[in-house]
Amino acid sequence: xxxxxxxxxxxxxxxxxxxxxxxxxxxxxxxxxxxxxxxxxxxxxxxxxxxxxxxxxxxxxxxxxxxxxxxxxxxxxxxxxxxxxxxxxxxxxxxxxxxxxxxxxxxxxxxxxxxxxxxxxxxxxxxxxxxxxxxxxxxxxxxxxxxxxxxxxxxxxxxxxxxxxxxxxxxxxxxxxxxxxxxxxxxxxxxxxxxxxxxxxxxxxxxxxxxxxxxxxxxxxxxxxxxxxxxxxxxxxxxxxxxxxxxxxxxxxxxxxxxxxxxxxxxxxxxxxxxxxxxxxxxxxxxxxxxxxxxxxxxxxxxxxxxxxxxxxxxxxxxxxxxxxxxxxxxxxxxxxxxxxxxxxxxxxxxxxxxxxxxxxxxxx
DNA sequence: TACTCGTGGAC
DNA sequence: TGTCCAAGAGT
Numbered sequence: 001x002x003x004x005x006x007x008x009x010x011x012x013x014x015x016x017x018x019x020x021x022x023x024x025x026x027x028x029x030x031x032x033x034x035x036x037x038x039x040x041x042x043x044x045x046x047x048x049x050x051x052x053x054x055x056x057x058x059x060x061x062x063x064x065x066x067x068x069x070x071x072x073x074x075x076x077x078x079x080x081x082x083x084x085x086x087x088x089x090x091x092x093x094x095x096x097x098x099x100x101x102x103x104x105x106x107x108x109x110x111x112x113x114x115x116x117x118x119x120x121x122x123x124x125x126x127x128x129x130x131x132x133x134x135x136x137x138x139x140x141x142x143x144x145x146x147x148x149x150x151x152x153x154x155x156x157x158x159x160x161x162x163x164x165x166x167x168x169x170x171x172x173x174x175x176x177x178x179x180x181x182x183x184x185x186x187x188x189x190x191x192x193x194x195x196x197x198x199x200x201x202x203x204x205x206x207x208x209x210x211x212x213x214x215x216x217x218x219x220x221x222x223x224x225x226x227x228x229x230x231x232x233x234x235x236x237x238x239x240x241x242x243x244x245x246x247x248x249x250x251x252x253x254x255x256x257x258x259x260x261x262x263x264x265x266x267x268x269x270x271x272x273x274x275x276x277x278x279x280x281x282x283x284x285x286x287x288x289x290x291x292x293x294x295x296x297x298x299x300x301x302x303x304x305x306x307x308x309x310x311x312x313x314x315x316x317x318x319x320x321x322x323x324x325x326x327x328x329x330x331x332x333x334x335x336x337x338x339x340x341x342x343x344x345x346x347x348x349x350x351x352x353x354x355x356x357x358x359x360x361x362x363x364x365x
Numbered sequence: 366t367a368c369t370c371g372t373g374g375a376c
Numbered sequence: 377t378g379t380c381c382a383a384g385a386g387t
Contacts, residue, residue, distance in 0.1 A: 058383040065373070065382085099371030102386075136385045156383045174366085201383055210381070211376075241380090271370065311371060350372060 020223035022189035028219035029199035037070055048122040048147040049080050055139045056107050069098050081120050084111035092274050092347040101273055106134030124148040145193040153184035154197035158204025164236040168225035172237040244314040249283035250292035251318045253359035258327035260337035276347045289319045295332055298323035307358050309351040322359045
């Protein structure tokens with residue numbers, strides 16, 4: 001490959017590029033940082049509660065989607081104490097539509113732990129943060145660095161992309177994670193760890209994008225091995241995800257004459273855990289809609305069309321049947337009536353809102 | 366390690 | 377239109 005003289009003059013693994021420096025990234029960040037609702041202004045002190053709340057919401061979720069939820073949560077629960085004192089059901093309602101609902105349950109559990117075990121203040125150490133519900137390696141490092149100025153390597157999807165490109169790392173994710181974390185630990189600026197973390201994420205979000213990265217605008221242009229080889233879009237390397245079969249099921253919308261909807265609550269754990277749903281069958285690849293058992297004795301009519309929804313790991317197609325029953329009908333065990341006027345504020349995941357809209361003739365498009 | 370766990374937007 | 381993906385965590 002490379003002869004010994006070349007190796008003697010240039011560090012191994014960096015032929016053709018100069019070394020990246022945190023100061024170049026931070027200078028770029030000082031001019032181009034995104035103004036985000038949860039961020040402190042330059043020179044100001046970041047609020048650990050807001051940092052934590054935003055970091056939980058931003059897990060696998062876009063900045064745009066988080067925006068209105070962050071504002072709503074801050075208005076409902078301005079600090080960790082009032083959040084901890086709120087019923088978890090209210091938190092699930094407020095989280096409805098944002099996805100990954102175990103985050104909401106863990107958010108509430110974390111708030112209670114902060115109050116019970118840390119006097120209502122977020123702990124200022126990586127280890128103590130990591131021990132809290134819903135806080136993993138990434139989020140602990142992010143809170144530690146952004147809110148407390150602790151020099152910890154913050155590695156999210158953005159940083160993985162930036163660093164694997166910078167260093168031409170061919171190892172597929174997630175096996176490459178330890179090497180990425182080690183490289184970030186070398187690169188980071190211990191004088192401005194929070195800014196460095198947010199700068200690497202801003203860089204990945206705005207310049208070092210998955211497709212068509214804007215390398216000409218990058219503060220690390222010339223220091224990136226992937227750019228030098230014109231192979232930016234090949235990184236990070238990821239194992240191909242396997243396709244999953246569509247699952248099928250039936251949903252039943254039961255409306256009473258006095259304007260109420262029959263619902264139940266899903267188990268806390270598992271898919272859509274703790275969220276409200278209309279009764280229905282299990283969902284499976286081999287499901288036969290004709291064999292679905294209605295939740296109540298009534299005249300159901302099968303509605304035209306189906307409701308489709310795509311989860312991360314499988315597509316779903318539901319038939320919808322509706323029955324209208326008399327006022328005062330007793331709900332089956334484990335179910336309850338809610339007024340139709342309260343559907344909007346109920347803890348329905350998006351899938352269930354599609355089902356209800358379909359049955360109410362609101363149109364599905 | 367590999368799988369589960371939502372949603373909406375970009376291409 | 378299907379595929380990928382977005383500030384990951386829990387098991």
